[in-house]
Amino acid sequence: xxxxxxxxxxxxxxxxxxxxxxxxxxxxxxxxxxxxxxxxxxxxxxxxxxxxxxxxxxxxxxxxxxxxxxxxxxxxxxxxxxxxxxxxxxxxxxxxxxxxxxxxxxxxxxxxxxxxxxxxxxxx
Numbered sequence: 575x576x577x578x579x580x581x582x583x584x585x586x587x588x589x590x591x592x593x594x595x596x597x598x599x600x601x602x603x604x605x606x607x608x609x610x611x612x613x614x615x616x617x618x619x620x621x622x623x624x625x626x627x628x629x630x631x632x633x634x635x636x637x638x639x640x641x642x643x644x645x646x647x648x649x650x651x652x653x654x655x656x657x658x659x660x661x662x663x664x665x666x667x668x669x670x671x672x673x674x675x676x677x678x679x680x681x682x683x684x685x686x687x688x689x690x691x692x693x694x695x696x697x698x
Contacts, residue, residue, distance in 0.1 A: 611652070613645040619652065630655075 580588065611619065617627055630636045631645075636655050639646045 609649040610639070610646040611649060613647075616645075616647050616652065 613624070613627060617624060620627075622630075627636075627645075631638055636647060637651045639648075
């Protein structure tokens with residue numbers, strides 16, 4: 575193992591650099607302050623009407639704050655709304671083959687039911 579000797583100035587400079595890096599990392603890891611948008615910004619962001627925003631508030635789909643007549647939304651709540659209503663994409667080939675399988679089973683069941691009804695009517 576090799577030893578490295580530093581002067582006091584070099585050591586202090588190195589220590590200061592490490593502290594500066596640590597401060598930057600700590601600053602980046604802090605939770606960002608909550609950002610609020612007003613109703614108009616929300617309408618523009620979501621591309622919805624005032625009535626739709628009112629309905630979403632009435633139905634409890636989006637949380638909000640109201641100060642006087644002014645309405646505010648947390649940007650995190652807007653993101654949560656979108657995540658809650660997120661629909662994952664699917665493979666159309668898989669979807670169509672499953673649908674064709676389901677259609678085939680439905681047709682098979684209806685054919686079996688009609689043939690069993692035919693057998694019952696012949697027995698009578």
